Amino acid sequence: MKRVICRMDRCLGCRACELACAVEHSESRTLVTAVREAVKPRARIRVEAVDGGLHRTLALQCRQCEEPVCAQACISGGIRRDERTGDVLMDPGRCVACWSCIMVCPFGAIMRHEGLHRAVKCDHCPGRDIPACVEACPTGALVFVEFTAVTPHGLTEQRPHSQAERSDRIV
Amino acid sequence: MKILIIGASAAGTAAIESIRRYDQESSIVQLSDERHQLYSRCLLSYYLSDSIPREGLQYRDPGFHSQMRVELHEGTRAVHLDTDRQCVTCDDGSVHEFDKLLIATGSLAKFPAYIPQGMEGVNVLRTLDDVEMIRTNVRRARRAVVLGGGLIGMKAAVALNECGLVTSVVVRSSRVLSQMIDQEASHFVTERLGASSIEVFFKTDITEVESRGNTLEAVRTDSGQRIPCELLVVAKGVQPNTDLIADTDIRKRWGIETNAHMQTSRENIYAAGDVAETFDITTGRHAVSALWTCAVQQGHLAGLNMIGRGKAYDGAVLMNSLSIGGIPLISYGVTNPPEGEGYQVITREQGRAGVYKKIVLKEHRIRGIILLGRIDNAGVLLSLIQRREDVSSFEDRLVSDQFGYGTLVGSVGAPDLARYHNP
Numbered sequence: 001m002k003r004v005i006c007r008m009d010r011c012l013g014c015r016a017c018e019l020a021c022a023v024e025h026s027e028s029r030t031l032v033t034a035v036r037e038a039v040k041p042r043a044r045i046r047v048e049a050v051d052g053g054l055h056r057t058l059a060l061q062c063r064q065c066e067e068p069v070c071a072q073a074c075i076s077g078g079i080r081r082d083e084r085t086g087d088v089l090m091d092p093g094r095c096v097a098c099w100s101c102i103m104v105c106p107f108g109a110i111m112r113h114e115g116l117h118r119a120v121k122c123d124h125c126p127g128r129d130i131p132a133c134v135e136a137c138p139t140g141a142l143v144f145v146e147f148t149a150v151t152p153h154g155l156t157e158q159r160p161h162s163q164a165e166r167s168d169r170i171v
Numbered sequence: 172m173k174i175l176i177i178g179a180s181a182a183g184t185a186a187i188e189s190i191r192r193y194d195q196e197s198s199i200v201q202l203s204d205e206r207h208q209l210y211s212r213c214l215l216s217y218y219l220s221d222s223i224p225r226e227g228l229q230y231r232d233p234g235f236h237s238q239m240r241v242e243l244h245e246g247t248r249a250v251h252l253d254t255d256r257q258c259v260t261c262d263d264g265s266v267h268e269f270d271k272l273l274i275a276t277g278s279l280a281k282f283p284a285y286i287p288q289g290m291e292g293v294n295v296l297r298t299l300d301d302v303e304m305i306r307t308n309v310r311r312a313r314r315a316v317v318l319g320g321g322l323i324g325m326k327a328a329v330a331l332n333e334c335g336l337v338t339s340v341v342v343r344s345s346r347v348l349s350q351m352i353d354q355e356a357s358h359f360v361t362e363r364l365g366a367s368s369i370e371v372f373f374k375t376d377i378t379e380v381e382s383r384g385n386t387l388e389a390v391r392t393d394s395g396q397r398i399p400c401e402l403l404v405v406a407k408g409v410q411p412n413t414d415l416i417a418d419t420d421i422r423k424r425w426g427i428e429t430n431a432h433m434q435t436s437r438e439n440i441y442a443a444g445d446v447a448e449t450f451d452i453t454t455g456r457h458a459v460s461a462l463w464t465c466a467v468q469q470g471h472l473a474g475l476n477m478i479g480r481g482k483a484y485d486g487a488v489l490m491n492s493l494s495i496g497g498i499p500l501i502s503y504g505v506t507n508p509p510e511g512e513g514y515q516v517i518t519r520e521q522g523r524a525g526v527y528k529k530i531v532l533k534e535h536r537i538r539g540i541i542l543l544g545r546i547d548n549a550g551v552l553l554s555l556i557q558r559r560e561d562v563s564s565f566e567d568r569l570v571s572d573q574f575g576y577g578t579l580v581g582s583v584g585a586p587d588l589a590r591y592h593n594p
């Protein structure tokens with residue numbers, strides 16, 4: 001089961017991931033035409049400030065929880081977990097825009113798509129080997145890796161500074 | 172093991188799913204006095220206004236019960252519970268024994284005594300049968316009155332308005348959604364309702380219902396108005412459906428008392444959903460939540476506990492989410508804190524942008540939230556309530572639109588994500 005991980009020490013907050021995600025989920029999938037589409041494309045990933053300013057940032061999207069609370073809260077049965085890939089999937093046809101999923105997602109990883117009038121979230125870019133955000137990340141902060149385990153203190157893993165590849169990982 | 176579940180809605184279904192995730196052996200029998208299996212009650216108002224088709228109400232595959240190997244008895248009402256012999260008798264005379272029982276009988280719509288029952292045009296909104304009746308009435312109606320300004324009343328009013336009926340709401344309190352939001356937010360909501368020409372009468376009650384023959388013609392209010400209408404939807408709240416335990420020694424207050432394992436005062440009998448009373452994190456008291464999200468969570472935990480995979484319930488947080496006139500609204504917990512009990516309130520209002528945010532704190536912990544207009548990251552705030560996190564180091568940022576998971580990583584540390592990954 002693969003997950004997108006953000007290595008916080010490499011995230012510059014440039015938002016290239018947001019742009020790539022929005023384009024990937026647009027009608028035309030091309031930047032120049034995507035920005036002119038009638039329904040404004042929307043990113044499913046968000047760069048967030050860690051310290052109030054933009055000195056430390058992280059890019060966050062759906063964590064594909066093993067026990068998704070969004071699926072429990074969905075009043076139309078429109079969210080389910082694919083046991084094979086471990087991905088949490090949304091059925092767009094079932095969404096009634098009640099925002100119950102947004103009400104419970106502890107990561108804030110589900111967004112309101114006003115143009116489409118439904119909830120959207122990361123779908124790991126079906127049809128792509130590597131999600132668009134990961135491919136677009138200029139510093140290698142976002143990586144798409146095989147998921148192993150969750151650390152006891154949550155999913156943030158901090159390695160000591162001295163180590164060659166120090167990283168604060170947000171799985 | 173013989174598992175018996177009474178009720179086939181949010182809580183009962185969630186219990187089945189979590190039982191079958193770990194236990195393929197036990198037999199599961201489920202009783203439901205409704206005939207339409209597995210529809211989502213919360214979607215009824217969407218079907219009322221034709222925003223979704225009737226099939227859209229089904230929130231699981233039609234083959235759900237056979238996939239889960241559940242013996243479902245539809246149209247069968249449990250009428251007697253023998254706690255000593257551990258069996259339930261149904262209205263068709265059948266008797267079902269159990270090793271573990273889950274009571275997930277939900278709630279019933281309250282019907283004030285001064286409203287005549289059985290009058291044509293007078294309905295409640297609780298079941299699919301109710302909605303079919305309302306839909307029939309809508310066809311010959313021009314004006315509708317909704318009695319009650321709670322969640323169901325509001326959903327009904329919006330749906331009837333979308334059906335093209337001139338719709339009024341009669342509310343006893345001075346605000347709509349009074350359990351859910353405060354005066355300011357109610358003001359926003361009432362304005363939006365007004366924009367779609369739904370009229371709200373505050374501090375008003377219906378005193379009389381006028382009819383021609385047995386058909387509704389108008390209602391009269393205690394402020395002296397007469398509102399002609401062909402349809403009245405009574406939405407005066409719900410009460411736990413505890414009939415089944417009436418002649419047992421199972422303890423109840425408003426709902427059936429449960430412990431953190433969703434057990435009633437009888438060891439092998441569990442209760443979950445609208446019928447159950449549980450601990451409430453934000454008030455510290457026991458209460459009936461009467462909400463879908465809570466019913467699913469409780470059903471899920473009841474299922475796990477029934478098969479011995481003991482997991483304790485942290486407690487409920489009352490939460491609601493809805494859209495009124497395209498404006499999203501989410502609220503949690505205590506939104507109208509009583510004076511003089513040490514609550515502290517942070518608000519942010521941007522009237523023109525249609526944004527209102529309110530955080531209610533006590534001892535640096537969040538006890539209640541209203542988010543109107545901007546609801547991004549709502550669940551991150553909820554996680555702080557659930558974790559009972561001390562928020563003093565970032566209190567000033569709670570109502571900012573930039574507040575999010577990143578804020579937590581930079582302050583209190585990432586929440587215990589393992590919670591969402593280890594079932």
Ligand SMILES: Cc1cc2nc3c(=O)[nH]c(=O)nc-3n(C[C@H](O)[C@H](O)[C@H](O)COP(=O)(O)OP(=O)(O)OC[C@H]3O[C@@H](n4cnc5c(N)ncnc54)[C@H](O)[C@@H]3O)c2cc1C
Nearest residue numbers: 178180181182204212248249276277278444445461462463
């Ligand atoms: C119109 C409407 C809109 C709503 N919208 C929302 C919303 O947006 N968000 C939200 O959180 N909540 C909402 N709710 C509330 C939500 O639907 C309930 O909290 C939820 O359905 C509770 O689930 P439950 O399984 O506990 O009980 P219920 O859904 O009440 O189901 C109990 C079932 O048990 C059956 N039963 C009862 N007694 C017996 C018996 N003796 N024998 C056999 N069967 C029996 C009943 O007929 C029923 O089918 C809404 C409710 C309504 C009516």
